[in-house]
Amino acid sequence: MRGAVLHGPGDVRVEERRDPEIVAPTDAIIRLTAACVCGSDLWPYRGLEENGDPAPMGHEYVGVVEEVGPEVTTVRPGQFVVGSFWASDNTCEICRAGYQSGCVNRVLMASIGTQAQFARIPLADGTLVATPGMPEPELIPSLLAASDVLGTGWFGAVAAAAGPGKTVVVVGDGAVGLCGVLAARHFGAERIIAMSRHESRQELARRFGATDIVTERGDEGVARIMELTNGLGAHSVIEAVGTQSSMTQAMRSTRPGGHIGFVGYAHDVALPGDELFFSLVHLHGGPAPVREYLPELIDLIWRRVIDPGQVFDLTLPLEQAAEGYRAMDERRAVKVLLTP
Amino acid sequence: MRGAVLHGPGDVRVEERRDPEIVAPTDAIIRLTAACVCGSDLWPYRGLEENGDPAPMGHEYVGVVEEVGPEVTTVRPGQFVVGSFWASDNTCEICRAGYQSGCVNRVLMASIGTQAQFARIPLADGTLVATPGMPEPELIPSLLAASDVLGTGWFGAVAAAAGPGKTVVVVGDGAVGLCGVLAARHFGAERIIAMSRHESRQELARRFGATDIVTERGDEGVARIMELTNGLGAHSVIEAVGTQSSMTQAMRSTRPGGHIGFVGYAHDVALPGDELFFSLVHLHGGPAPVREYLPELIDLIWRRVIDPGQVFDLTLPLEQAAEGYRAMDERRAVKVLLTP
Numbered sequence: 001m002r003g004a005v006l007h008g009p010g011d012v013r014v015e016e017r018r019d020p021e022i023v024a025p026t027d028a029i030i031r032l033t034a035a036c037v038c039g040s041d042l043w044p045y046r047g048l049e050e051n052g053d054p055a056p057m058g059h060e061y062v063g064v065v066e067e068v069g070p071e072v073t074t075v076r077p078g079q080f081v082v083g084s085f086w087a088s089d090n091t092c093e094i095c096r097a098g099y100q101s102g103c104v105n106r107v108l109m110a111s112i113g114t115q116a117q118f119a120r121i122p123l124a125d126g127t128l129v130a131t132p133g134m135p136e137p138e139l140i141p142s143l144l145a146a147s148d149v150l151g152t153g154w155f156g157a158v159a160a161a162a163g164p165g166k167t168v169v170v171v172g173d174g175a176v177g178l179c180g181v182l183a184a185r186h187f188g189a190e191r192i193i194a195m196s197r198h199e200s201r202q203e204l205a206r207r208f209g210a211t212d213i214v215t216e217r218g219d220e221g222v223a224r225i226m227e228l229t230n231g232l233g234a235h236s237v238i239e240a241v242g243t244q245s246s247m248t249q250a251m252r253s254t255r256p257g258g259h260i261g262f263v264g265y266a267h268d269v270a271l272p273g274d275e276l277f278f279s280l281v282h283l284h285g286g287p288a289p290v291r292e293y294l295p296e297l298i299d300l301i302w303r304r305v306i307d308p309g310q311v312f313d314l315t316l317p318l319e320q321a322a323e324g325y326r327a328m329d330e331r332r333a334v335k336v337l338l339t340p
Numbered sequence: 341m342r343g344a345v346l347h348g349p350g351d352v353r354v355e356e357r358r359d360p361e362i363v364a365p366t367d368a369i370i371r372l373t374a375a376c377v378c379g380s381d382l383w384p385y386r387g388l389e390e391n392g393d394p395a396p397m398g399h400e401y402v403g404v405v406e407e408v409g410p411e412v413t414t415v416r417p418g419q420f421v422v423g424s425f426w427a428s429d430n431t432c433e434i435c436r437a438g439y440q441s442g443c444v445n446r447v448l449m450a451s452i453g454t455q456a457q458f459a460r461i462p463l464a465d466g467t468l469v470a471t472p473g474m475p476e477p478e479l480i481p482s483l484l485a486a487s488d489v490l491g492t493g494w495f496g497a498v499a500a501a502a503g504p505g506k507t508v509v510v511v512g513d514g515a516v517g518l519c520g521v522l523a524a525r526h527f528g529a530e531r532i533i534a535m536s537r538h539e540s541r542q543e544l545a546r547r548f549g550a551t552d553i554v555t556e557r558g559d560e561g562v563a564r565i566m567e568l569t570n571g572l573g574a575h576s577v578i579e580a581v582g583t584q585s586s587m588t589q590a591m592r593s594t595r596p597g598g599h600i601g602f603v604g605y606a607h608d609v610a611l612p613g614d615e616l617f618f619s620l621v622h623l624h625g626g627p628a629p630v631r632e633y634l635p636e637l638i639d640l641i642w643r644r645v646i647d648p649g650q651v652f653d654l655t656l657p658l659e660q661a662a663e664g665y666r667a668m669d670e671r672r673a674v675k676v677l678l679t680p
Contacts, residue, residue: 093572094596102596102620104572232433232444247613256434256442256626266613273587273609277602280442280626286596286617 002340003116004057004321009047010329012322017056017113020120025071028124030063030081034144035115036312037324037336038085039174040265045325048267056113057321058338059085060147062140065128066118074125080135081128082298083121084290085109085148090126100126100291115321117340129294132302139301141309141337145179146297149335150308151290152263153179153240154297157187159261159284160236164188167229169253170210172240172264173201175311175335178208180238180263182308185209186300189236193228195221195249201334204310218245225253233258239285242266256280263288312337342680343456344397344661349387350669352662357396357453360460365411368464370403370421374484375455376652377664377676378425379514380605385665388607396453397661398678399425400487402480405468406458414465420475421468422638423461424630425449425488430466440466440631455661457680469634472642479641481649481677485519486637489675490648491630492603493519493580494637497527499601499624500576504528507569509593510550512580512604513541515651515675518548520578520603522648525549526640529576533568535561535589541674544650558585565593573598579625582606596620603628652677 003017020029035058044051065079075081088095088103095103107122121127135143142150153176162168162184170180173196184192185208193212194205202213216224225234233255239246242264250260251271262285276283300306314333316324324336343357360369375398384391405419415421428435428443435443447462461467475483482490493516502508502524510520513536524532525548533552534545542553556564565574573595579586582604590600591611602625616623640646654673656664664676 093570097597099597099620230433242613242617244613257437257439262617266617269613270610271613271616273582273584273606273611276611276623277582277606277626280439281624283616283623284621286620 001117002318003113004318005054006044006051006057007054010045012045012057012325014319014321017116020118022067022069023120024122025069026123026125027069028065028072028075028121028128029067029118030061030121031066031118032061032063032114032116032340034062034140035318035338035340036060036144037321037328037338038148039176041325042329043265043267045329056116058113058115059109060144061114061119062144062147068124072124075128075130079130081130082143082146082294083128084151084294086287087122087127088291089123090291095126098289098292100289101287115318115338127291129298131298141312142301142307143298144337145308145311146294146301148290149175149311150179150297151293152176152288153238154183154293155288156180156238156240156261156263156285157183159259160238161259161282162187162189162236165190166235167191167193168236168238169193169195169225169234170238170240171195171246171249173198173205174240176263177238177240178204178311178334179308180240181205181210182208182306184238186306193225193234198331204334207310217249221249222252229255235259236261238263240264242269244269247271251275251279251281254279254281258282259284261285311335315339341457342658343453344658345394346384346391346397347394350385352385352397352665354659354661357456360458362407362409363460364462365409366463366465367409368405368412368415368461368468369407369458370401370461371406371458372401372403372454372456372680374402374480375658375678375680376400376484377661377668377678378488379516381665382669383605383607385669396456398453398455399449400484401454401459402484402487408464412464415468415470419470421470422483422486422634423468424491424634426627427462427467428631429463430631435466438629438632440629441627455658455678467631469638471638481652482641482647483638484677485648485651486634486641488630489515489651490519490637491633492516492628494523494633495628496520496578496580496601496603496625497523499599500578501599502527502529502576505530506575507531507533508576508578509533509535509565509574510578510580511535511586511589513538513545514580516603517578517580518544518651518674519648520580521545521550522548522646524578526646533565533574538671544674547650557589561589562592569595575599576601578603580604582609584609587611591615591619591621594619594621598622599624601625651675655679
């Protein structure tokens, strides 16, 4: 099969990879209908994270089940499925508490690489969710978004305790941040402040439910949030970047007793204990337990209540994955969909 | 009046201080029935925190109202009162959300110094709570504990989401940690693991409700917690020390999706963002909103449901405050009560 492989910083190639096979009786093989490039793929692409080159790339996926192992009972060949970027058994104590991304048997799908024609999905029963039928083509991008960025933005909004009467700040205007806006809106937040300097992303944020846009950053960004919140700070902040400055922005924009949902994959971040202590904020985040939300997200997409697929603003054939990485790296695209 | 003043590291003197007076119409003056030395007083005492010598010391207090300003309506002269170590208006939006320690008008009582015969209490209506009558002498230590260490341990247990069916680890066997054990027990935690190497503190922890004692620390301490929790980690961890190693201990002892209540006043702590991210824990803490809990705590003490006053294992006249500091510094005493 064909698949994207990172050979070193900036060097993504689509090449022949071995067809996946059932390894464990709980595996499934899917034929990908669509895959995509994630903001977190840019960390190794930019050489900012060791990945062990050459490495197969991609962890988001939707597709049709080709084959299942003998112990798989909840999905069958021919079904259209969406799965999380962490494979999970969905039965352990951690999964049952709603933290499938911390499953004791979890497998990181990035280690398998779903920017490809086929993929092996470990722990298929605990990882995949079948859609009610074959989706209309226009639903594919939204279902694909559910595999990671939507589920991650959703978790950010849950962790930030977004809800009625709340003012929610979203730090980061990538696909996750934008999906955080959408989730905060879905949860009934009163005011949603998107921090963004990019006109097209601001527009999408507004379409997803942002009521205000803040273009300032750093101390000026904090000052602007304070102005908009009677000097108190926001009730809820979704941090969707993962840098020291974005975490600082989040901490200083949250009122005492408020909640930060941090879902930007943290790199080289050190949180000063004293500042965190005196901030009195709630901090929760990490790799999103997407599997927990998938049934609800699929239902909302299927009924066309939400349309997160709008985060994809560039579609390319899998063979042009390298161009997709470049477009995201240069911020020419919010998110790139790849068709195998 | 007489009061304790820190003149430099290790140099506490009880000397003449000016009698306090009503400054703002919302002030009250109280005559202290008892004061005490806090673990956090040891930071400047040990020269680990700049305090601006000479500095009046103490922020915990119970006593009888002597005088109130013209705008004070909820307490009156002659009443016995307990107050928080933060003065708060208890009316602002932050207070109403239960975060009086983040009150927009808060005043740190440590800046006033309650290891003294009298103290001015700013924002008396929002800070003080009167007891139902004059307390029996044996209730004084428990009511004094409510002013900080009990309220802080309580907040730790709330922030750690201690409750029925939960395994709670308490890091730190000082008065706050021990009160955290008591609070976790009150909230119905199934299992309470106190981390302590001191026999007398272990004994008090057991009396307060600890079901297990772990004497190991660092990696060995984490390994022991994992053994006791099926390799998953605790649901809830109360961190009551405030050092890098205690925070690390807390983070690594908590299961994915679990809660850390951190109430140890953080000093020189930097939390690694990536470890925090992948731990999937909830982190919440800071200076406790004691005022939020005071009515309930006073009621529980008054009805003799809880007896947190047992944390005081040394009582000295105020004049011997210096010996009280030494005893706590050398860990000869858990907590020292001072009688003016």
